[in-house]
Amino acid sequence: MRAWGRVRRPCVSGWLLLSGVWGLCAVAAAAPRGDYNVFLEQTYTDNAPLEADAQSDWLTVLGVEGVLSEHGGRLDADLRARVAREEYYRNTVEDDTALSLLADTRFWLRPRTLSWAFYDRFARVGETVEDAERPGAQQNANVVWTGPDAAFHLGPVDDWLLGGRVGHTYFESDADSVRYAANTGWRHRTDENAELTVIGRAQQVDFKEQSDTAIDYDRYDLFAGHQRTGGSPLQWRAQLGMSRVELDGRDSDDALLLDSEVTYRRSAPTLVGARLAHQYTDATGRLLDTSGILRGLEPVTDLSVGTSLIYERRYELFFRREAPIWTAEARGYYVDEDFKTEDSDRDISGLRLSGSRSLSARADLGGEVYGERIHYQLFEREDKDYGASVSLTWRLGSELRLRGAVGHIVRNSDVDAAEYEENRVLIALVYGGSLD
Template identity: 25%
Template sequence: MSRSGARNRYRLGTVHALAAALATLPGTAAALRLDYSADLGVERNDNVAMTPVDPVEEDILRAGLDFALTHDTAVIQASLAGRAEYRDYLGDAYDDTLDGTAQGRLNWFALPERLSFTVEDNLSVQPVDTLAVNAPGNRQQVNVLSLGPNLHFDLGSSLRGRAELRYTDSDAEITDEFNSQRLGMAVRTIKELGPTSQLSLNVQGQRVDFDDDVIARDYTRYDLFARYARTLANFELGFDGGYSRLSYRDGPGSRSEPLLRANADWTPGERHRLSLSASQQFSDAATEALVAIGEDATTTPGPLLVGDAVVNASPYRERRIALGYTFTGTRLGFSVEPYVDRLDYVDADEFDQEGHGVAAAIGWQLRPRTTIGAFASVDRIDYLQLTVEHETRRYGVHLQHDWSRHLSGRIEWARHERLSNVPGDDAEQGLVYLSITYRR
């Protein structure tokens, strides 16, 4: 079998296994909700490889399937959403590909209020080389799976606790240094301060063992932090404060840093939402994949996007601030999300970076069944050790018409530009995509 065929089998198997695991849970058939959409379209791309010179134009046949499965009872709470997308390069610029993304979480109470079991999984498409352009030959599947039991116990009328054990497996299709197994434990005590607020103390540790001990260094991470959370009708606030330590088992380089995280969401009215998040913490590519599992796991995800993670074995210190504003009106909706961050890698300082950017989107309902929308984003990353600067610009517009509740047509135009201070590294790409979608 060709390398491309093996990748396609791997991608199909991972997405199907995730869906099958949820669908075959005992007692879920009657309560399981499934939403899905299938789309078929043709893309005209004027520079499919994002090359600076001699661009290759290509027509691409695209077929996709989105799905979202949810199940919510006293015993099982589960959600899984994903997309599989097939691309046929009609001019044979690349081999046909099948990519998949999925993220989900399952929580099963084996003993009510005493013993539960948690499974989390994130399958994504990430670049092989973050410094290279986003072209079909620079993509790989990355999967992170975490599972384990939770022991729940009461310590008083307003004090409860939870002990967690987690096994985590991280696997990249091409970047072998990322592959690892992790064993983690955590103990948490939660104090209810009132009907709307709580305070918790968290102690956790994780042992990380990489498959490739030549490139990657095994380490153990310890975290001790307190969390305060408050939830009101139109306001949510959370704050974590504590300390983290990385201890390497095969050499020097252990580090300790403060752990600080804050998030706030304010909904002043039905149409407006403001959000703020800030953090200073240790993280890594596998941890971020699990953190990314959230509300998106309950809705069909839409077009498949390639991420921008550095897929390697090195943890890093992250400092990040992000804002968000969303307006949802009767006919008009828009959002804007600026951010600033800095990543300092412990074992791979060539990827140390400062970044900032903003993304915005707007939609307008022209008629009851016709909408028009536009999006734009600008991201700038400075790789400090390499003295390389990249700026990525994406923008586009679309027009969609719904013939019925189930069937719609869409045409979109998009442009992708990459500017670099490296001579000959600039590139740009434009595309037009026409598609038909059926939704359940």
């Protein structure tokens, strides 16, 4: 028998809806700062569906995107949204309206003591881990996560922490789940920029439709953490402890819980960072993963629909250098994924290099190259992906820009049907401004 019992889903959905409406209204009422873009893109590609049997097509995209931010007073909020209509002239891929949303808000009912958090992420994800990037093999996913947090002051530098969350994950397939979480712990502030924590956390995950891969489970974590987020060129966030997972009808599984990030800014224009993690996660956990010093970077692994619990070992290195007229970034990574209820175990390694340079007061040049190897450990398949792109942006006015880009990608695979190659040319007109 599950230790947590079950809660009726209509009650959960009602709480999520009320929290979402409240969170978005609070952001809108706060007169936040932000930026927006309206864009029209025309792309020619010689392999629109990214398949071995290449099919060329013209793609027209019309959309709008924006970023809102508000920090101060009773509200901390970050919103990012993009909606675009995608039309394929030759119907090689089905036309679609693509929406992506990230809403991360916290309203302080009592300053720095009692708050309510609301998180919503809507994204397009792959239907399988093998084909996560194929335009014709994707579906929408939405994760909503909300609940209260409280800090009871035990002294000048000590707090007792309590928190709770309820969430729902929606997929277009039958992979929906409801999850409940609670945590408690102790926090000690060593100085104004650093703190030490000891946290216990419990989580219950219930799938709408159970199957051989969608198995309800309970998870328990106990860990200590330390972080420094200012006051020094060296900053870090580290957690170390143990996790226990109890899958319905199976033996419990104990594993190391380790999640750490460190950055070093030697001088204002140079940033070096690293991440090391050994932890349980799943498709929902990856959609929720926006914490940490390296927040804002694209995920290393492609997001895909999934119900399996995963134990991942992740290692990342990151470098950024900024100068008055150019920037350069490099990122290397290795990820080992152990799927608990699916035969999709794999390891991923890769390197990405990108940069930009200002050519004049009106023109900017940008580029990226990458290589990635994906090895599926339980069957004979290894994919090697390579890509390169170059873009040129010309400012026609203070708010109007013209952008052109060319790109080339290729996948070499042990499975002939999985191989593909694509060349594309893009031209875009972008109108954007600030909401300040």
